[in-house]
Amino acid sequence: MEDVIWNLKSDNVISLLKEGKRVDGRALDEYRPISIQKGISENADGGARAKIGDTEVASGVKLIPGTPYPDNPDKGTISTGAELLQFANPEFEVGPPREAVIELARVVDRGIRESKAIDFKTLCIREGELVWIAFIDSYVLNDDGNLFDAMALAALAALNQTKIPKLEDDKLVKHEYTGKLKMLKQPLLFTFAKIAGEVVLDPNFLEWKAMDARFTCSTADDKTLCAFQKGESGSFKASEIDECIEIAFKKGKDLRKLV
C-alpha cells in the first residue's frame, strides 16, 4: 500500500519535472530556505542546528584528549558520527537504515577531513602521547530529504563555534577553554538528484524517493573540490557532473555566509 502511494507521488514529481517544474515550485538549482541556529548546547564545545526546508540536523563537537595513531604521532584527528532519530521519519519504525547512516556519516566526514579544514597538527598536545580527538556527532531531527547537505552545514557551523577545552594534568577542566578551534576552510556538501533525466539541487523528500541517482560534491571554498559521492542505481553524464560542480561553487558563496 505504502509503495503504491509513493509510486503515485513519484509519478507526480516526474511529470512536473518533464515540464521543468518541481513539486514545491523551486528552480532546478535552488535550495529550500536555510537557517542556522548556533550554540545549542552549553555542554558541547561547539554546537549548531541547521535547517534546509523541513530537514533539520543538530550537531555538537566534543574535544577529548586521546592517544595518537602510531603512524601520525604529531596529529590529532576527527571522528564523525551520525544518528537518525526515530521521530525524524515514520519509516524508521524498525530502526533507521544502517547502511544509509554509515554512508551519510562517512560522506560528511570526508568533506571535512579531505578539505584540510582542520590542520590535525594543531590538535597535537604532546607528540606521540596526547592529541585532541574532535568528535563531531550529528543527529537528524527531521528527515525531509537531503540529509547530506544539512548535516554538513550543521557540522561546519558547530566546528566554527568550537572552543578548545583547558587541560590540567591531562584532565579536562569543565567549562574552561584556552582558545578556538582554527578552521582553515569552510567545507560544505552539495547534493543533486537525477530524476527521469533531470538533475535537481537539494532534493526534498518526495524527490529523494523518486530519484534514480544521487551526486554529492564537497567544496572546501569557492574554487576547491574536496570530495565526491555518487549513489543509487542510476547514472550521470560527465556534462551533468560538470554542471553540478558549477552550481556547487555558485551556491557555496551564499551558504558560507550563514555558517
Added chain:
Amino acid sequence: MPKKDEKIEYVKGGKRLDGRKVDELRPIKMEVGVLPRADGSAYIEWGQNKIIAGVMGPREALPKHTQNPYKARVSYTYRMATFSVPDRKNPRPARREIEISKVSGEALERAIFLERFPNTTIDVFVEILDSNAGTRVAALVAASLALADAGLPMRDLVSAVGVGKAGGEIILDLNKDEEDAPDAVDIPLAILPRTEEIVLLQMDGLLTKAEWAKSLKLGIEGCKQIHEMQRQALRKKFAEAEAKR
C-alpha cells in the same frame, strides 16, 4: 563552583546559589509542534536543559507478538546526545537511560486512553541536547506535550518536576550544583495534576518522614506550575494553527 570539603550554604537569606527562592523553578520555555514528520512533538528549555520530544503512533505494534488485543503499548526512548554532558557520552544507551525510559513510559501510560488503540504501539522518543540536572522530568513534560500534540485522547497531561534536599534545605527543581551537595536527595516526581495521582516517583538519598512530606508538597506545587505552562504552550500552538486556517 563549590570546592570540595568547603562548607556551603545552599540557602542563604532565603536565596539559593543561583539566586532562586526555595520554591522557585528555573526559567522554562516550551514549544509544541516542532517536528513536521512526527505525529506530535515538543521542545523544552528548562534552565540549561534542552530537550526535544517526538511521538509516532498509534501504529501497528511489531513484531506481532508484542501486540496487546486490549490496548496500545507505550514505548518510551530517552537518549542523551553525546555532546549533552560535560564529558562526551558514549553513544550506546546506558543502563541509566534504559531505566529512565521504562519508568517514564509507564508514567505516560496512565495518562492515555490506551484501550482505544488495541494492537498498536505509541512510540515516544526524547533526545537530550543539553543537560544540567532534572532531564528526566523535563523530558517527561515535553513528551506529554508531544502526546497531546499528536491528538491522543488523554485523562490529563503529565506534569513533572524535581524536588529534593541540598545542604539540609528542601528545595524545588535542583540544579547540578545542588544535586552535587554532599547530602543531596533528588526526587523526580510526576503527577496527573487534575487528580494529583503520582505516576512517577524516584528517590536517592537520606530523608526523614517530615522532609519527605515537605518535599512532596513542594513537588506537587511545582507540578501545578508546570501544568499551567504546558497548557499555555498547547494553547499557543493551537491558536497559531487556527489563525493559519
